[in-house]
Amino acid sequence: MMTKLDSPCRILLLGGTSEATSLAQSLAGENGMSATLSLAGRTANPAESPLPVRVGGFGGVDGLTEYLTRENIDLVIDATHPFAARISNNAIAASAAAHIPLLAIERPQWTPAGGDEWSEFDSIDAAIAALPDTPQDVFSGLGRQAIPALGAAPQHRYVIRVVDASEPPASLPNATIVAARGPFRTDDDLELFRKHHISHVLAKNAGGSAAYSKIEAARLLGIKVHMVRRPAITPRSTVASVEDAFAWIKAHHRRCSERGV
Ligand code: NAP
Numbered sequence: 001m002m003t004k005l006d007s008p009c010r011i012l013l014l015g016g017t018s019e020a021t022s023l024a025q026s027l028a029g030e031n032g033m034s035a036t037l038s039l040a041g042r043t044a045n046p047a048e049s050p051l052p053v054r055v056g057g058f059g060g061v062d063g064l065t066e067y068l069t070r071e072n073i074d075l076v077i078d079a080t081h082p083f084a085a086r087i088s089n090n091a092i093a094a095s096a097a098a099h100i101p102l103l104a105i106e107r108p109q110w111t112p113a114g115g116d117e118w119s120e121f122d123s124i125d126a127a128i129a130a131l132p133d134t135p136q137d138v139f140s141g142l143g144r145q146a147i148p149a150l151g152a153a154p155q156h157r158y159v160i161r162v163v164d165a166s167e168p169p170a171s172l173p174n175a176t177i178v179a180a181r182g183p184f185r186t187d188d189d190l191e192l193f194r195k196h197h198i199s200h201v202l203a204k205n206a207g208g209s210a211a212y213s214k215i216e217a218a219r220l221l222g223i224k225v226h227m228v229r230r231p232a233i234t235p236r237s238t239v240a241s242v243e244d245a246f247a248w249i250k251a252h253h254r255r256c257s258e259r260g261v
Contacts, residue, residue, distance in 0.1 A: 008032050008033055008034040009032060009033050009034065009074050009075065009249075009252075009253040010034050010035075010036075010071065010072055010073050010074045010075075011027065011033060011034070011035035011036070011073070011074065011075045011076075011077060011249065012035075012036055012038060012067075012068065012071070012073045012075070012076050012077070013027070013035050013036065013037045013038065013051070013077045013079060014038050014076070014077065014078045014079060014080050014087060014088075014091060015037045015038060015039055015049075015079055015080065016039055016040055016042070016046075016079075016080050016081055016084065017079055017080060017081050017105075018047075018182070018183070018208070018210050019079045019105045019107070019208075019241075019242050019245075020037060020079035020080070020105075021047045021049065022242045023077065023079055023105070023242045023245055023246060024037050024049050024050060024051045025050055026242070026246045027051060027246070027249070028050035028051050030250075032253065033249070033253065035051050036051060036052050036053070036054055036071075037049045037051045037052070037053045037054070038053075038054050038055075038058075039053060039054075039055050039056075040055075040056070040057065040084075040087070041055040041056050042144075042145075043163045043164055044164045045164075047181075058090075058094075060090060061090045061093045061094050061097070064090055064091065064094035065093075065094040065097045065098050067094075068094060068095065068098040068100055069098050073098070073100055074100065074101075075100065075101055075102075075103070075249060075252060075253075076091055076094075076095045076100055076101070076102040076103075077102075077103050077104075077105070077245060077249065078091050078102060078103070078104040078105070078236075079104075079105045079242075079245070081206065082106065082107060082109075082204075082205070082206055082207060082230050082231075083204050083206065083228075083230065083231060085231035085232070085233050088104065088233045088234075088236075089233060089234055092233075092234045092236050093234075101237075101252065102236060102237065103236075103237050103238070103239065103245060103248050103249075104233075104236050104237065104238045104239075105238070105239055105240070105241070105242065105244075105245050106238040106239070106240060107206070107207035107208040107240065108207050108240055109205050109207045109230065110205055110206075110207055110212065110215060110227075113219065115219045115220075115222075116215070116218070116219050116225065117218075117219075117222070117223070117224045117225060118224075118225045118226075118227050119224070119225070119226055119227070120205075120227045120228075120229055121226060121227070121228050121229065122228075122229055123228065124142055124146050124149050124202075124204075124228055125149055125152065126228075127142075127202055127226040127227070127228050128149055128150060128152055128153050128202065128226075129152065129153070130226060131153055131156060131200055131226070133155075134155075135155045135156055135157060135174075136156045136157070136199045136200050137156070137157045137159075137196055137197045137198050137199045137200070138156045138157065138158050138159070138198070138199070138200045138201075138202060139158075139159045139160075139161070139192070139193060139196070139198045139200070139201045139202065139214065140158055140159070140160045140161065140202045141161055141201065141202060141203045141204070141211065141214050142202050142203070142204055142228070143162065143204070144162040144163070144164070144166070146202075147160060147162075147169060147172070148169070148171075150171075150172055150175070151169070151171035151172060154171060154172055154173065154174075156174065157174040157175075157176075157196075158172055158174065158175040158176065159175075159176050159178060159192065159196045159198065160175055160176070160177050160178065161178045161179075161180055162177060162178075162179055163179065163180075163181050164179060165177065165179035166179075176196070178192070182210035182211050183209065183210035183211075183213075184210065184211060184213040184214065185213055186213040186216045186217050186220075188213070189213045189214050189216070189217035190217045190220060190221065192217075193217050193218070193221055193223060194221070198218075198221075198223055199223060199224065200223065200224050200225075200226060201214055201215075201218045201223055201224070201225045201226070202226050202228075203215065203225055203226070203227050203228065204227075204228045204230075205227055205228060205229055205230055
């Protein structure tokens with residue numbers, strides 16, 4: 001009979017970010033670890049994963065607790081986006097209910113540098129409402145889920161960057177959709193902003209390097225940035241990098257094996 005000592009460490013990796021993809025690559029080659037990557041299913045063509053992937057919501061805290069118990073999960077790693085607050089808070093509650101340790105990878109936030117012209121807001125709606133009343137040329141880096149909110153200020157000409165190509169909604173008569181997946185380059189964003197005469201950038205304070213190019217390009221061109229602050233997430237154990245998360249998992253796995261739990 002297999003005991004806990006020789007059974008693999010079962011990990012649920014909540015993903016949807018470049019950090020999750022990178023951690024999946026590290027975990028895939030590790031002996032004694034059996035990890036599953038979980039995606040919400042928001043994008044049509046997610047990045048390839050070397051780990052088994054499950055797709056779709058769990059059904060709130062109760063559904064996730066049930067999944068953790070049923071699948072004998074030993075560790076939960078939350079590598080979701082800093083603005084994915086619901087799944088992060090659900091994961092905290094569910095892992096506590098199932099008595100399973102949870103670690104989150106939390107990218108450091110961006111902070112304004114010399115030359116940046118930022119205004120900060122607590123919500124996407126507030127960042128949009130603070131645009132001038134007169135029509136402007138606005139780049140939205142807020143993602144697809146924020147497109148309906150732009151309808152509150154339909155007078156602007158929008159350039160909206162999303163992962164999956166789609167038609168602009170009828171509520172935004174002057175919108176252009178640019179489908180692209182990060183990491184993005186500052187030179188490309190400079191060209192895009194110049195081409196569309198961008199006057200304002202709408203951004204979420206995601207942190208990290210993959211989406212920072214728009215902030216850098218705005219600084220170089222003297223463009224105003226309306227920055228949405230991160231949503232609140234219940235305090236939890238965090239690390240700032242994939243490397244630290246991997247080290248934490250290995251240390252945790254070693255301790256579990258030594259104790260035979
Ligand atoms: P959210 O508002 O926190 O989550 C909404 C619901 O989607 C959750 O309650 C959960 O459904 C399901 N869900 C979210 N992430 C999941 C995951 N990794 N695996 C399984 N179910 C998940 O999240 P969101 O802002 O919609 O983001 C969805 C996904 O896109 C996340 O995985 C996130 O990492 C990624 N993403 C988000 C952003 C962003 O700006 N929000 C940007 C880039 C990538 P149930 O309650 O039914 O379990």
